[in-house]
Amino acid sequence: MTRVSLQNIDRHYGALHALRDVSFEVEDGEFVVLLGPSGCGKSTLLSSIAGLDPLQGGQILFDDQDVSRLEPAQRNIGMVFQSYALYPSMKVRSNLSFGLESQRMSRAKIDERVGWAAQLLQIEPLLDRRPAALSGGQRQRVAIGRALVRDTDLFLFDEPLSNLDAKLRTEMRVEIKALHKRLGATFIYVTHDQVEAMTLATRIAVMNGGRLEQYDTPETVYERPASTFVASFIGAPPMNLLPARVVRGDGGAVAEVQGARLPIPSGIAAQVEGEVTLGVRCEALTVMPAGSGGPEAFTGSVVVTEPLGADTLVWVEVGEHRLCARIPPRDARSLPGEVALAPASGALSFFHPESGQRIPGEAEA
Numbered sequence: 001m002t003r004v005s006l007q008n009i010d011r012h013y014g015a016l017h018a019l020r021d022v023s024f025e026v027e028d029g030e031f032v033v034l035l036g037p038s039g040c041g042k043s044t045l046l047s048s049i050a051g052l053d054p055l056q057g058g059q060i061l062f063d064d065q066d067v068s069r070l071e072p073a074q075r076n077i078g079m080v081f082q083s084y085a086l087y088p089s090m091k092v093r094s095n096l097s098f099g100l101e102s103q104r105m106s107r108a109k110i111d112e113r114v115g116w117a118a119q120l121l122q123i124e125p126l127l128d129r130r131p132a133a134l135s136g137g138q139r140q141r142v143a144i145g146r147a148l149v150r151d152t153d154l155f156l157f158d159e160p161l162s163n164l165d166a167k168l169r170t171e172m173r174v175e176i177k178a179l180h181k182r183l184g185a186t187f188i189y190v191t192h193d194q195v196e197a198m199t200l201a202t203r204i205a206v207m208n209g210g211r212l213e214q215y216d217t218p219e220t221v222y223e224r225p226a227s228t229f230v231a232s233f234i235g236a237p238p239m240n241l242l243p244a245r246v247v248r249g250d251g252g253a254v255a256e257v258q259g260a261r262l263p264i265p266s267g268i269a270a271q272v273e274g275e276v277t278l279g280v281r282c283e284a285l286t287v288m289p290a291g292s293g294g295p296e297a298f299t300g301s302v303v304v305t306e307p308l309g310a311d312t313l314v315w316v317e318v319g320e321h322r323l324c325a326r327i328p329p330r331d332a333r334s335l336p337g338e339v340a341l342a343p344a345s346g347a348l349s350f351f352h353p354e355s356g357q358r359i360p361g362e363a364e365a
């Protein structure tokens with residue numbers, strides 16, 4: 001089994017600081033997803049774990065062994081590259097066995113490993129074809145197969161599904177999850193697709209500009225984002241964010257925004273002054289006729305509705321802000337032009353207006 005410990009990882013490319021003091025632990029058998037926008041350092045971090053990119057600062061441990069200075073081959077990792085990197089002149093069978101031959105594994109053992117991976121990934125009928133004669137999804141499987149044949153329990157994936165169409169992507173996502181369950185191995189998986197991250201991960205490492213923004217379960221990252229960056233990166237549509245004025249009165253502090261007055265829990269009120277950024281997920285907003293939502297509701301006009309099938313998104317202009325609510329399709333049929341949006345109780349997130357950092361409530365602190 002393999003536990004991976006990343007400690008204060010740093011990487012510069014000339015003046016560019018690609019990884020900044022990144023630290024987190026991946027437990028045995030976890031499925032950790034590295035998520036973040038293009039250029040945030042995901043591939044660089046994965047290459048550092050594989051040993052393909054030299055470390056400039058920090059340490060990497062597999063279980064309790066420091067592997068920071070080991071060559072890639074000595075780290076014994078199965079890796080799937082974004083580009084697949086299959087050898088075009090070799091048949092699928094040789095693409096799968098190539099790495100093992102250079103490891104000096106016996107012929108019988110190689111055949112056994114290749115047969116096992118081919119069966120698992122259902123590519124047995126393709127073994128005698130060359131990559132050019134395969135579909136994108138089939139190439140994808142071969143690339144995964146080439147990682148799987150290695151006798152290891154640490155696998156690294158760099159955006160393995162990014163070249164596939166939406167349908168195949170969804171199918172492969174399910175297969176990769178099933179594969180992880182079946183192998184019980186440790187997976188570290190790069191994507192910039194937040195649906196993949198939410199559905200696959202035991203924990204998500206959200207990265208931004210070479211830094212780790214948050215490392216937690218998908219549920220926590222979604223419901224309690226550590227920053228406005230995470231709040232607006234995770235979720236489709238992202239979390240609604242609104243600047244509000246903090247007003248203190250006899251009944252405690254409230255956040256005032258566009259006529260709505262939302263109570264600020266006392267633990268949070270003690271940490272804010274002047275302004276605060278409010279966050280609320282679209283499914284936590286109830287849409288009602290204007291005037292009926294009470295003092296805690298935002299009032300605005302419906303700009304557009306987007307039917308998604310299972311539910312409908314309602315976009316509402318509240319002052320200069322645009323908020324999104326997710327409602328059942330039948331409720332969207334007879335929407336008035338002016339509506340009130342009432343947040344569910346306890347559904348608000350609070351962020352510092354300048355740093356964008358989450359202000360933790362009492363239960364979270």
Ligand SMILES: Nc1ncnc2c1ncn2[C@@H]1O[C@H](COP(=O)(O)OP(=O)(O)OP(=O)(O)O)[C@@H](O)[C@H]1O
Nearest residue numbers: 013016018036037038039040041042043044045192
């Ligand atoms: N070999 C290199 N030389 C110089 N700069 C590099 C090199 N490799 C990566 N970078 C830079 O380091 C930063 C992080 O790159 P990286 O490839 O890790 O991003 P990424 O998160 O994987 O992005 P993407 O989602 O686009 O694949 C980027 O700004 C990139 O331009």
Ligand SMILES: [Mg+2]
Nearest residue numbers: 042043044158
């Ligand atoms: Mg990348």
